[in-house]
Amino acid sequence: MKKSLAIVLIMFAVWAASSKASYALEAALIINAMQARYEKISTVTASFNQEVSTQTGGVLKSEGNFFFKKPGRMKWLYTSPEKDVVVSNGKTLWVFQPDLNQVIEKPMEAGAGALVMAFLSGLGELKYEFEITLAPVKDDASNHVLNLEPKKTHPGIKHMVMELDKKTLIVIKTVVEDHLGNTTAITFSRLKTDVPIKDSFFEYRPPKGATVVRP
Numbered sequence: 001m002k003k004s005l006a007i008v009l010i011m012f013a014v015w016a017a018s019s020k021a022s023y024a025l026e027a028a029l030i031i032n033a034m035q036a037r038y039e040k041i042s043t044v045t046a047s048f049n050q051e052v053s054t055q056t057g058g059v060l061k062s063e064g065n066f067f068f069k070k071p072g073r074m075k076w077l078y079t080s081p082e083k084d085v086v087v088s089n090g091k092t093l094w095v096f097q098p099d100l101n102q103v104i105e106k107p108m109e110a111g112a113g114a115l116v117m118a119f120l121s122g123l124g125e126l127k128y129e130f131e132i133t134l135a136p137v138k139d140d141a142s143n144h145v146l147n148l149e150p151k152k153t154h155p156g157i158k159h160m161v162m163e164l165d166k167k168t169l170i171v172i173k174t175v176v177e178d179h180l181g182n183t184t185a186i187t188f189s190r191l192k193t194d195v196p197i198k199d200s201f202f203e204y205r206p207p208k209g210a211t212v213v214r215p
Contacts, residue, residue: 027134030144030164031127037169043197044068044170046188048076055181066188072108073202087204094204103206104213130160142166 045067052060064078072090077083085096088108095104126132126148135145148160156178163173170193175185206212 027132027146028127030134030146030169031132034164034169034171035126041193042070043195044191044193045195045197046191048189049187051185053183053185067197067201069197069199069202073199075202085204087202089199089202089204094206096204096206096210100211101207101209102211102213104215105206106215135161143172 046065047063048066049063050061052062054060062078062082062084063080064076064084067075067077072088074086074088076086078085083098085094087094087096091108093104093106093108096102097104128151130148130150132149133147135147137143137145142165144164144166146162146164148162150157150160157176158179159177161175162171164170165172168191170191171188172191173185173187175183177183
């Protein structure tokens with residue numbers, strides 16, 4: 001798959017009078033509150049900008065629209081530079097690459113995308129999967145920034161950062177670094193929650209003539 005999925009950002013500064021212990025405690029409180037927030041949400045829609053930076057120095061930028069519905073349904077509709085489509089009905093994942101006229105079809109499995117889906121579905125307990133710390137930021141910062149280190153070796157994630165809006169506790173940016181040194185940053189905008197979406201929106205039929213690859 002030429003694009004990776006995943007959840008967040010960077011905003012480092014210094015809080016002069018805070019200890020590492022207090023950061024750890026606040027991070028736990030924030031992650032619990034965030035998880036509780038997502039457990040009450042049935043759908044999420046947003047626009048997104050994605051930037052993939054490779055170890056060789058290349059940068060791939062793309063944008064599009066994102067849709068999510070419990071339990072475990074998602075759709076990423078890329079609008080540029082290619083009109084790629086990534087869809088899951090919670091059981092099967094389809095990735096359509098129009099430049100190759102190819103659809104990759106496979107079960108939703110353990111990986112960065114599946115982990116994010118589990119969390120958004122209210123099923124993922126991030127505190128059990130990751131060591132989570134709060135990044136130091138200025139007192140007037142409008143966002144929380146969390147650093148997440150996998151407790152066990154994860155095939156698609158070496159390090160992850162999540163940026164949350166302080167007021168809504170909604171994730172507005174994710175940055176995922178893989179074991180090869182590549183990073184995928186996704187920034188969300190125009191976020192809406194609990195917008196009605198039909199289940200059929202998350203089903204997918206490959207375009208006529210497209211090659212279907214089942215790894």
